Amino acid sequence: MRTARLGGSNVWVSPLALGCAALGNLYHPVTDAAAHATVDAAWDAGIRAFDTAPHYGLGLSERRLGSALRGRPREAYTVSTKVGRLLVPYAEAGSGDDLANGFAVRATHRRAWDFSADGVLRSLEASLERLGLDRVDIALLHDPDDHAEQALREAYPALERLRGEGVVGAIGVGMNQSALPARFLRETDIDMVLLAGRYTLLQQEGLAELLPESAARGRSVVVGGVFNSGLLTAPRPGATYDYASAPQPVVDRALRLLAVTERHGVPLRAAALQFPFGHPAVASVLTGARSPEEVHDTVEQLRRPIPHAVWDDLRAEGLLSSDIPVPLSAAVQGAASPKELS
Numbered sequence: 001m002r003t004a005r006l007g008g009s010n011v012w013v014s015p016l017a018l019g020c021a022a023l024g025n026l027y028h029p030v031t032d033a034a035a036h037a038t039v040d041a042a043w044d045a046g047i048r049a050f051d052t053a054p055h056y057g058l059g060l061s062e063r064r065l066g067s068a069l070r071g072r073p074r075e076a077y078t079v080s081t082k083v084g085r086l087l088v089p090y091a092e093a094g095s096g097d098d099l100a101n102g103f104a105v106r107a108t109h110r111r112a113w114d115f116s117a118d119g120v121l122r123s124l125e126a127s128l129e130r131l132g133l134d135r136v137d138i139a140l141l142h143d144p145d146d147h148a149e150q151a152l153r154e155a156y157p158a159l160e161r162l163r164g165e166g167v168v169g170a171i172g173v174g175m176n177q178s179a180l181p182a183r184f185l186r187e188t189d190i191d192m193v194l195l196a197g198r199y200t201l202l203q204q205e206g207l208a209e210l211l212p213e214s215a216a217r218g219r220s221v222v223v224g225g226v227f228n229s230g231l232l233t234a235p236r237p238g239a240t241y242d243y244a245s246a247p248q249p250v251v252d253r254a255l256r257l258l259a260v261t262e263r264h265g266v267p268l269r270a271a272a273l274q275f276p277f278g279h280p281a282v283a284s285v286l287t288g289a290r291s292p293e294e295v296h297d298t299v300e301q302l303r304r305p306i307p308h309a310v311w312d313d314l315r316a317e318g319l320l321s322s323d324i325p326v327p328l329s330a331a332v333q334g335a336a337s338p339k340e341l342s
Contacts, residue, residue, distance in 0.1 A: 003048065004283040007191035007219040009163075009170035011137050013078050013284040015277070016302055017049035018042045019224060022290035023064045024057020025104040030290050032064065039068035041292035043077075045299045051194070051224075051286055052131075053082040053142055054123060055111065057103045059130050066131035079131065080138035080194075082174055083123040083155065084147070085111040102243075115144055115151040117158035124162070135167060140174040140194055141184075148180055156188050176225070176242075178210040185213045194286065197225030197242065201257060201268075201275045201314075202232060202250070204324060211281050220283040223276040227287075232257070232272040257319055264310045270301035271310060278325035305329075 003012040023035040030038075039050070050069070052061045062081065069077060087109040096107045114123070124139060139159055144151035151173075159171040173184050174194035181193040193214060199206035199221070206221070214221050227233050229240040235254035239246050246254075258268045276282045285302075289295045311326040320326070 004220070006138070006170045006172075006222075006283055009191045011078055011169040011191070013049040013222065014047050015284055016045075016047050016299065017051055017222060017284045017286040018047050018295070019286045019288040020050060020052040020061045020065050021056045022288045023052075024059075024061030026056065026102055026288070026290075027099075027104065028290075029104045032067075034291055035064040036068045037292050038289050038295060039065065041295040042289070043072070045295060047295075047299075048076060049078045049080070049284060049286075051080045051222075053085075054087050054127060054130075055082070055085050055101075055142065057105045058098060058107075058109045058111075059087055059126075060103075060105055062127055062130035066133060070132060074133075078137040079133065080140060081124075081127045081131070081136050082140045082142035083120045083159070084113065084115050084142040084144055084151070086114045086119055086123055087126065088112050113147060115141065115147045115155040117154050120155050120158040120162075124168075137169045138172065138192070139168045139170075140172050142174055143176070144173065145175065145177065145180065148183075152184070152187065156184070156190075160189065174224075178206040178208070182210040182213050185210070185217060185219060190219065192220040192222060192283070194222045194224055196223075197228055199223050199276055199279070199282075200226050200228050200232065201272045201320075202228050202254060207279075207324065211279050215279070215281040219281070221279075221281045222284045222286055223282055224286040226272050226276060226285055227269060228254075233269045235268070253319070256317065257314070260313050260317060260319065261310055263313070264307055266304065266306055266310055267301060270304045271306060273298065273301050274304075274306060274327050277327045280325075 052065050089109050098105050098107045141151050162168050163171050170191040172190045172192035173181050175181050176196045178198045184190050195206050231239045231241045231246050231254050235258050241250050261268045261271045287298050314320040
C-alpha cells in the first residue's frame, strides 16, 4: 500500500489503518493468539498504521499491539495512541469486569479524565511502557467533549512541546463529533483529526465545516467508524448505530443504500469503506478487526472496483447530494496522491 503524509508533519500512514480497540476485548474476548494473528495479517496486507489507546481494554490493546509489532523495523510502521484518560489502579482489584465501558476485561483500573499537561506526560509514559516502545508517532487528544477548555489550554500546548522536542511526530484530536475538532483546527496547529462516524456513506456531518477547514489548512483527516457501528455492514432492524440500537428511519436509509449498491453487484461495505477517499483531506481510513479473516475482507473491499454508476445512482435517489465528492478509483490505488473529485 502507498502512504500519505499527515498534514505538514513527517508522519506517513497507509490508506488503511488498523484500529485496535478489538484487541482490547471490545464487547467480546479475543485471545492473545488471535490478536497477534490479526496484526500479522494486517502487516502482510501492507497495513502500516496502527491506532490504539489506554481506554481500549484498560491498556490491553496497547500491550497486545506492542507485542505483535515487536521485532519489526520501527521505521516501517506508524503507531498512534491517545491521551485524556489516565488508568488508575484500584487498591483492591475485585472480580468485576469492564463491560459497562464496552470491554470484556477485569476491572483492575478506573479511568480518570485528565487533560492537564502533567496528565498528558503521565499518559504517554504509561502508554510507551505498555507498548514497549521508546516513542509513538502520533498522540491524539481522546474525546475531550466535556473538557474542551482544559484540552485547549493545557493538553494541547503539552503535545505541541512534545512534537517540537521530537518525542512525537504528529499531534491531533480524536472524536465522534466534528464541531470541536474544527475548533482545534482553527485555534491550534494540530496535524490531523481522527473523525469517527461523522463522514460516512450514511452521515456526512464532517463535510459542513471540519473537512473544508482541514483541506484549506493543509491538515489531514483519518476517518474511523465508516460502517457506523456496523449498520453499513448488515443493515437490519435492531442493528447498532452510534453505539445504540439504530432508529428505524436510519435503518431504512441504510437499506436504500444497500439496494443501490447490490443493484451494481457491489457490497455495501465496499462502498462505505471507499467513500471517504473522495475528499482530498482524507489521508486514511481506520477500521477495526479481531481476526485475520476480518482483515482480509476489509482489504478485499478496499481494492474492489466500484463503478461510477453506483455514486450516480446514490445521487439520483437523494442518498448523496451532488456536492459530495466521491472516489473515482479503488481507494487503495490512489490514497497517497491528490484525489480527483467529481
